[in-house]
Amino acid sequence: MFAQRLKQLRKSRKLTMQEVADYVGVAKSTxxxxxxxxxxxxxxxxxxxxIKLxxxxxxxxxxxxxxDPPEVNHNAKQYLNYEQLHWDGVPLEKEDIALIFSLLDRVLRDRPKTS
Known part of the structure; x- marks a missing residue:
């Protein structure tokens, strides 16, 4: 399966064997x-x-x-909207998450402005 997927994906990305080999740092024959x-x-x-493919x-x-892996979203606000968050196994309630939102809002509000 690996070999098939490798070849199919390389071709669909319109890359040559040489381009991928050069990126990986191996000979084209390898x-x-x-x-x-x-x-x-x-x-x-x-x-x-x-990475190359x-x-x-x-x-x-x-x-x-x-x-095609999904895009990774690093927005903490979206992570905190997840309903099953816990801290070391202790479930976080909606009120806990609301408090975390408030704390983060304050941290960002009080952060010194940079130019």
């Missing part, structure tokens, strides 16, 4: 071995290939069926 299933890349190489290592390894 990379070709990955796509044919003759060679197995290191974990580090799989991670680097995933704009996918996840999970997809390449068959652990996910989604080649």
């Amino acid at each position: 990379y070709a071995g990955y796509e044919s299933g003759y060679r197995q890349p290191t974990i580090e190489s799989i991670q680097t290939i995933a 704009r996918t996840s290592a999970d997809y390449l390894l068959g652990l996910s069926d989604h080649p």
Whole structure:
């Protein structure tokens, strides 16, 4: 499955074997071995290939069926809207989360302005 997905995704991203091999830091013949299933890349190489192909290592390894990973959102406000938050196993109530929102609002309000 790895070799098939690797080849299919590389082609769909319109990349040559040489481009991916150069990015990973291996010879084109080594990379070709990955796509044919003759060679197995290191974990580090799989991670680097995933970055170049704009996918996840999970997809390449068959652990996910989604080649395009979702965008990661780092907005803390959205995380705090999650209904099942806990702190070391103790569930947070709506009032607890409201207090956290207030605290963060105050931190940002009181932060010195930078130019």
